[in-house]
């Protein structure tokens with residue numbers, strides 16, 4: 001089992017290197033694929049060669065991963081493969097998880113129209129408790145907006 005994980009880790013590392021001079025390689029491995037969000041099951045990433053990685057992360061990341069609105073998106077995740085076979089995404093403030101829309105990487109954010117408040121996890125607005133809308137944003141846009 002350990003042997004297999006070693007191979008998988010090596011493959012992931014090689015894949016990350018193939019994905020070229022992507023920044024922050026030293027912080028973790030980059031994986032890409034389709035996000036599969038299923039109710040009651042761990043969210044998975046399906047890579048182009050058909051492998052499935054269970055995704056995990058800190059609490060805010062877990063909430064984002066559980067958002068069914070993201071099901072089917074092409075995503076990129078940066079993190080580490082754990083010994084239990086899960087891919088642990090880097091902490092949410094590092095923006096280790098990005099969604100690919102129309103060829104552009106976007107940050108996952110949530111927006112309350114009423115209060116003009118942005119959040120990084122799905123759920124009701126901290127202010128008015130209305131459900132926030134999914135708002136994919138360019139990383140170079142000002143985060144305070």
Ligand SMILES: [Zn+2]
Pocket residue numbers: 112113114115116117125126127128129130
């Ligand atoms: Zn609000």
